[in-house]
Amino acid sequence: MVKNIKDFASRHDFIEWLKKVLSEKGVKIKKRLSQTFLIDLNELKYIATTIKNEAVNTPCIIEIGAGIGNLSIFLALENSDKVVVSIEIDKQFTDFLKELQDDFPNIDFIIGDAKLILNSIRDCNAVVGNLPYHITSQLLVTIAKGNADIALVTVQKEVAERIISKPGSRNYGKLTVFLQHLFHVKYLKTISLNKFYPKPEVHSAVVILKRKRVYDDFSKLFENVVKCLFSFRRKVISKALTKCLDGNVVEYFNGLKEVWGKRVYQLSVEELEKIVYTLAKQKS
Numbered sequence: 001m002v003k004n005i006k007d008f009a010s011r012h013d014f015i016e017w018l019k020k021v022l023s024e025k026g027v028k029i030k031k032r033l034s035q036t037f038l039i040d041l042n043e044l045k046y047i048a049t050t051i052k053n054e055a056v057n058t059p060c061i062i063e064i065g066a067g068i069g070n071l072s073i074f075l076a077l078e079n080s081d082k083v084v085v086s087i088e089i090d091k092q093f094t095d096f097l098k099e100l101q102d103d104f105p106n107i108d109f110i111i112g113d114a115k116l117i118l119n120s121i122r123d124c125n126a127v128v129g130n131l132p133y134h135i136t137s138q139l140l141v142t143i144a145k146g147n148a149d150i151a152l153v154t155v156q157k158e159v160a161e162r163i164i165s166k167p168g169s170r171n172y173g174k175l176t177v178f179l180q181h182l183f184h185v186k187y188l189k190t191i192s193l194n195k196f197y198p199k200p201e202v203h204s205a206v207v208i209l210k211r212k213r214v215y216d217d218f219s220k221l222f223e224n225v226v227k228c229l230f231s232f233r234r235k236v237i238s239k240a241l242t243k244c245l246d247g248n249v250v251e252y253f254n255g256l257k258e259v260w261g262k263r264v265y266q267l268s269v270e271e272l273e274k275i276v277y278t279l280a281k282q283k284s
């Protein structure tokens with residue numbers, strides 16, 4: 001059994017270990033599943049220690065996309081008081097991940113689709129992962145609708161910029177607003193593309209999401225209204241609302257005077273919440 005990261009790192013040149021694993025096991029790297037592996041020991045350690053410091057009140061941490069377990073083992077070593085539930089969709093890693101479990105008994109590997117499994121895992125309120133890039137938005141929305149109080153995710157840098165963007169900016173959109181409605185979001189650091197194998201085309205970034213409110217009926221309505229409004233992002237809110245509600249919106253004028261002339265992409269999350277709240281109140 002491996003006891004600490006120093007022990008592991010001293011016995012393995014990480015990139016050599018990775019290449020050996022990939023060739024010995026006959027692993028075929030699948031681009032369509034966004035398979036690119038973080039091979040930098042410092043970055044792996046950074047993610048594992050950050051989640052350790054943030055996820056204090058949870059018996060387990062969920063990892064999305066275990067791959068060959070390179071991040072999973074760091075998570076397990078740094079969080080030895082917790083179970084790391086690592087989900088991986090690609091069955092070709094099954095045997096290898098099972099073997100790893102002998103050295104790291106606090107990892108529980110599950111083969112399956114994280115989008116479907118994630119929110120059925122009870123009592124884990126921390127999620128971490130170097131997210132598969134082709135389904136990043138879907139996974140972020142799934143995380144947001146689940147129990148996670150903390151999500152520490154590595155995403156493409158441009159997605160990270162969307163997540164943290166401010167009203168009025170080019171990146172500000174429905175994903176930004178939905179996530180910032182439910183979480184406090186923070187850009188932690190950029191990870192250069194050289195730190196992955198095979199090298200991806202773009203840089204990545206680590207972002208932390210800390211729960212502000214749970215996804216409830218109001219959030220559901222908020223999600224739907226925002227989705228529609230942002231399909232008219234450059235229109236003033238009165239016009240966008242007319243389109244989304246398919247009718248006369250004058251009845252909302254008094255409650256929404258201050259924002260009536262603003263364009264959708266200029267509205268803050270709080271202003272959008274007020275709009276949805278006003279719609280909900282007037283209808284009830």
Ligand SMILES: C[S@@+](CC[C@H](N)C(=O)[O-])C[C@H]1O[C@@H](n2cnc3c(N)ncnc32)[C@H](O)[C@@H]1O
Binds near residue numbers: 035087114130
């Ligand atoms: C960017 S790689 C990360 C690999 C490794 N954990 C790391 O940090 O270097 C993303 C991983 O997610 C897996 N994956 C893709 N779609 C998935 C899904 N729907 N559910 C679970 N895992 C998925 C891929 O097979 C791949 O191993």
